[in-house]
Amino acid sequence: MKIAFLADPLSSFKTYKDSTYAMMVEAAKRGHTVYAFEQKDMALDSGVVYANAAEITITGDSHDWYRAAPAQETNLGEFDAIIQRKDPPFDMEYIYGTYLLELAEKQGAKVFNKPSAIRDHNEKLSIAQFSQFTSPTLVTADEARIRAFQKHHGDIILKPLDGMGGAGVFRVTADGMNLGSIIETLTYNGARTIMVQRYIPEIVKGDKRILVIAGKPVPYSLARIPQNGEVRGNLAAGGVGVAQPLTERDYEIANTLGPILAARGLLLVGLDVIGDCLTEVNVTSPTCFQEITQQTGFQVAAMFIDAVEAAVQAQ
Structure with a gap:
């Protein structure tokens, strides 16, 4: 098969721990042809989605781990599978990328994970669909609601809905120390919705x-x-x-x-x-x-x- 990976720059991979690298190695080991491109390499032209994609050879060297052939403009529908591995931030550029991939699906591309499904599943908010498994959770930008939640539960976690890698995560204990400042910072003074959860010891x-x-x-x-x-x-x-x-x-x-x-x-x-x-x-x-x-x-x-x-x- 021809398997293309939509990923961040290959030069940024830490091969000793990168999951996308592990996927590429396994695919190549099985005889599949591996390609790579970045989100900025995609384009919609006359109704067709293309990408400047490069065929990748895995060298086995942990430092100089790949060789890339010259990138060629390729109709995404020509790949047998496209693996979406672009890291957040899940900003508008990321969303535009899912729209292009969704159009590519109509050309016959098989994209994993499905672009519309990625778009529909906010990594924080999706847990609300399975509340039987969650800690008490509040999603709001309203300071009064957050303060009431903290007063009721005492020890809480506050975090942005678009963060990754633990960025922007705060704990406030029963004394409420710095709660006001944290709310102002995370909500942009009430302009941005955040998630608040009871702390899980x-x-x-x-x-x-x-x-x-x-x-x-x-x-x-x-x-x-x-x-x-x-x-x-x-x-x-x-x-x-x-x-x-x-x-x-x-x-x-x-x-x-x-x-x-x-x-x-x-x-x-x-x-x-x-x-x-x-x-x-x-899901990203x-x-x-x-x-x-x-x-x-x-x-x-x-x-x-x-x-x-x-x-x-x-x-």
Whole structure:
């Protein structure tokens, strides 16, 4: 197959941990031809979506890890599969990219995850569809509501709806210290909607990333454990990742959400779970493939490419 990856610049990849790199290596190992392009490389011309895509050869060298042939303008419908791996920020450029990919689907392109499904699933707000698994949650820009929520629950977490990697996450304890300043900062003085949740003490044991591929969970999560007094377990915020078998509750959450999300066109999802509570549904570019494989031996990238091959054959 010809598999194209819409990703960030290849030169920015940290190959020892990058999940997109693991996908590319597995695809190439199976004899698939791997291509790469960036969002800025796409164009709509006379009703057809093109991209300046380069064929990629994986060298096996951790530093100089790829060779790229000269990019060629290619109708996206000519690829057997397009893997959407562009990282947030989920801004208007990102949304424009999903529109172009959606048009490419009408040309015959098979895009994973489905562009409209990515657009429809805000990674924070999507948990509201599965409230049986969540901690008490408030979404608002209203200061009075936030203050009332904090007074009722005492210990809370506040975060933006468009953040990633733990950016902009604040904890306020029962004394309410700095609550007003944090509300002003996150809501832009009431102009921006944010999420507020009751603090989940089990965060000290890790923020678990559960990968769900084609509706089925990978049997291990990566618990991202906060360090040095941090409340954030995100690897980007200094958390340490520890792979561990899924718990009974993890399976309950993953097996409930998995088939629903897969039916919506989300081939790969990263569920974030703290304790027994679902906190996020990651659909843009879920990570942790390599950490789980390195610590457990379970071949996450192989499971993913299996799912891509099966999805292409089924369409």
